[in-house]
Amino acid sequence: MAESVTVENLSFWFGKQQVLKDISLSAQAREVTALIGPSGCGKTTLLRCINRLYRLYSGASITGKITVGTENVLDPRIDQVELRRRVGMIFQKPNPFPHLSIFENVAAGIRLHGLAQGREVAERVESCLKKVALWEEVKDRLDRPGTMLSIGQQQRLCFARTLAVEPRVFLMDEPCASLDPVSTMRIEELIRELHKEYTVIIVTHNMQQAARISQQTAFVLNGEVVEVGRTAEMFVRTRDERTEAYLTGKMG
Amino acid sequence: MACPSGDKVGEGFFPYLTASAAALLLLLVAGILLIVFRGAWPALHTFGLAFLFETVWNPVADVYGAAPAILGTIITSLLALALAGPLGVGTAIFLSELAPLWLRKPASFVVELLAAVPSIVYGLWGLFVLAPIMRTVVGAWLEKNLGFLPMFQGPSIGVGVLTASVVLTIVILPTITAISREVMRAVPSELREGMYALGATRWEVISRVVLPNSRTGILGALLLALGRAIGEAMAVTMVIGNANAIPTSFLAPAQTAASQIVNEFPEAFDLHLSSLFLLGLVLLVITLVINASAVWLVYRTNQNAGGALIRHER
Numbered sequence: 149m150a151e152s153v154t155v156e157n158l159s160f161w162f163g164k165q166q167v168l169k170d171i172s173l174s175a176q177a178r179e180v181t182a183l184i185g186p187s188g189c190g191k192t193t194l195l196r197c198i199n200r201l202y203r204l205y206s207g208a209s210i211t212g213k214i215t216v217g218t219e220n221v222l223d224p225r226i227d228q229v230e231l232r233r234r235v236g237m238i239f240q241k242p243n244p245f246p247h248l249s250i251f252e253n254v255a256a257g258i259r260l261h262g263l264a265q266g267r268e269v270a271e272r273v274e275s276c277l278k279k280v281a282l283w284e285e286v287k288d289r290l291d292r293p294g295t296m297l298s299i300g301q302q303q304r305l306c307f308a309r310t311l312a313v314e315p316r317v318f319l320m321d322e323p324c325a326s327l328d329p330v331s332t333m334r335i336e337e338l339i340r341e342l343h344k345e346y347t348v349i350i351v352t353h354n355m356q357q358a359a360r361i362s363q364q365t366a367f368v369l370n371g372e373v374v375e376v377g378r379t380a381e382m383f384v385r386t387r388d389e390r391t392e393a394y395l396t397g398k399m400g
Numbered sequence: 401m402a403c404p405s406g407d408k409v410g411e412g413f414f415p416y417l418t419a420s421a422a423a424l425l426l427l428l429v430a431g432i433l434l435i436v437f438r439g440a441w442p443a444l445h446t447f448g449l450a451f452l453f454e455t456v457w458n459p460v461a462d463v464y465g466a467a468p469a470i471l472g473t474i475i476t477s478l479l480a481l482a483l484a485g486p487l488g489v490g491t492a493i494f495l496s497e498l499a500p501l502w503l504r505k506p507a508s509f510v511v512e513l514l515a516a517v518p519s520i521v522y523g524l525w526g527l528f529v530l531a532p533i534m535r536t537v538v539g540a541w542l543e544k545n546l547g548f549l550p551m552f553q554g555p556s557i558g559v560g561v562l563t564a565s566v567v568l569t570i571v572i573l574p575t576i577t578a579i580s581r582e583v584m585r586a587v588p589s590e591l592r593e594g595m596y597a598l599g600a601t602r603w604e605v606i607s608r609v610v611l612p613n614s615r616t617g618i619l620g621a622l623l624l625a626l627g628r629a630i631g632e633a634m635a636v637t638m639v640i641g642n643a644n645a646i647p648t649s650f651l652a653p654a655q656t657a658a659s660q661i662v663n664e665f666p667e668a669f670d671l672h673l674s675s676l677f678l679l680g681l682v683l684l685v686i687t688l689v690i691n692a693s694a695v696w697l698v699y700r701t702n703q704n705a706g707g708a709l710i711r712h713e714r
């Protein structure tokens with residue numbers, strides 16, 4: 149049950165520094181939206197607004213509206229725990245919990261929210277690990293630490309961990325940035341599978357990757373969305389010369 | 401000892417320097433052990449293992465039993481650990497996870513300063529500030545309301561087991577807090593974020609990510625503090641009352657191994673002196689055992705990381 153994400157007139161400040169400037173963007177359900185743009189332009193910040201993870205920062209202020217499904221998630225009355233369950237996040241650096249086994253890493257969110265008990269936990273863990281194509285590789289060592297896996301496997305473990313709490317939206321912050329080409333291909337395959345059921349918003353520095361996996365691309369520059377369009381069209385014919393410059397490697 | 405990189409001079413010279421420093425340290429420890437053991441030999445020869453269980457320590461009759469001092473040491477340091485452990489770890493959680501950002505740095509700095517205060521200062525404070533309060537307020541209240549229990553029997557004279565434990569608590573509190581805060585800070589923020597992103601509350605992040613990932617260090621901090629409490633001499637000597645008897649009440653004066661050595665060493669001769677050496681040897685062995693178990697526990701928790709300990713938490 150994917151939910152669309154709509155960002156309207158979003159502005160964001162770290163103290164006095166304005167990082168996002170009046171951003172409007174809409175990510176359709178069951179589509180992959182890629183965010184591209186030079187380093188420091190505010191892509192990570194934008195993602196973290198959507199699941200309100202920015203609240204961990206000190207001195208952050210925000211205006212505008214972000215709708216996930218039908219709710220404005222910037223409404224202070226919203227249940228943050230429930231929101232983050234619905235909006236899962238994958239980080240740039242795989243971050244499995246080192247004190248937990250492979251099994252318990254996937255079960256962490258299930259236990260956190262009491263989503264299943266007893267045998268049912270194991271069934272869910274298994275099905276999530278299968279979805280990320282990790283089951284065959286780890287089924288004989290589920291009780292080993294999650295950090296024992298290769299980096300690529302760790303990232304897939306993080307996908308499984310997020311899947312286990314049944315989100316509607318996946319936010320991914322350069323999920324392949326620390327992976328080798330083969331692991332990257334496997335994550336891309338996974339994303340192509342996932343977007344059939346979920347809304348995916350992915351930050352990437354890799355243009356080919358954006359072209360391969362996304363349906364929509366937004367180009368962010370200095371905290372503004374300079375251009376949004378269907379990926380297939382955008383990479384053929386950009387409307388904004390700044391996007392053109394970035395895509396052809398004259399910028400960033 | 402081959403280093404793959406580095407200049408030739410450092411390569412040839414440095415390993416020898418560090419190796420000889422390490423050897424010197426080992427020699428020093430061996431020397432200390434030898435001297436203590438040699439000093440303790442006459443008493444060990446006279447009393448044997450009974451030294452540990454005999455309850456009479458009487459220099460006039462020249463008989464020495466260490467049970468009161470050993471028990472006093474164990475009771476005061478365990479009580480101090482029981483008080484300072486939760487308080488210190490709690491404070492560390494506050495400083496590392498909960499306090500507003502502007503407060504964290506200065507407050508942590510103050511804690512670290514407290515850790516550097518010489519314990520004699522806490523001893524003086526204990527004698528002149530704490531002891532009167534213990535006598536007239538805390539001790540008096542305990543005696544009046546719980547005095548029917550043998551362990552809170554009066555009279556409440558201000559110095560004694562409880563006062564010494566409270567002073568020890570304050571001596572070891574900064575150590576526990578500072579180390580625990582340090583190891584909690586060392587938990588990568590990506591792990592916290594990962595848990596938040598799953599929909600955890602602040603408390604859930606603390607209990608499911610921060611504490612499990614710093615428990616080895618916290619355990620180390622607690623054991624280190626216990627070792628410090630056991631070995632602490634000056635502060636305890638000033639407030640424990642120095643009575644050579646098995647403590648039966650928290651309000652009664654008592655003795656610890658360290659305070660006994662401090663008190664009697666200057667005037668001791670012959671068998672008395674040797675018995676103090678033996679007491680020192682016992683102290684040494686106890687601290688060695690604690691440190692060894694610390695190392696063993698840390699090793700074991702590392703082996704278990706991600707294993708059964710966490711499995712059945714819910």
Ligand SMILES: Nc1ncnc2c1ncn2[C@@H]1O[C@H](COP(=O)(O)OP(=O)(O)OP(=O)(O)O)[C@@H](O)[C@H]1O
Pocket residue numbers: 162167186187188189190191192193194205
């Ligand atoms: N915690 C923070 N406190 C203050 N400023 C921050 C913080 N995090 C990011 N910034 C600033 O906000 C701006 C946007 O950062 P952000 O991380 O969103 O960029 P990004 O587009 O994700 O960059 P990259 O591609 O390098 O990951 C940068 O100028 C950065 O310096």
Ligand SMILES: [Mg+2]
Pocket residue numbers: 191192193321
């Ligand atoms: Mg980023």
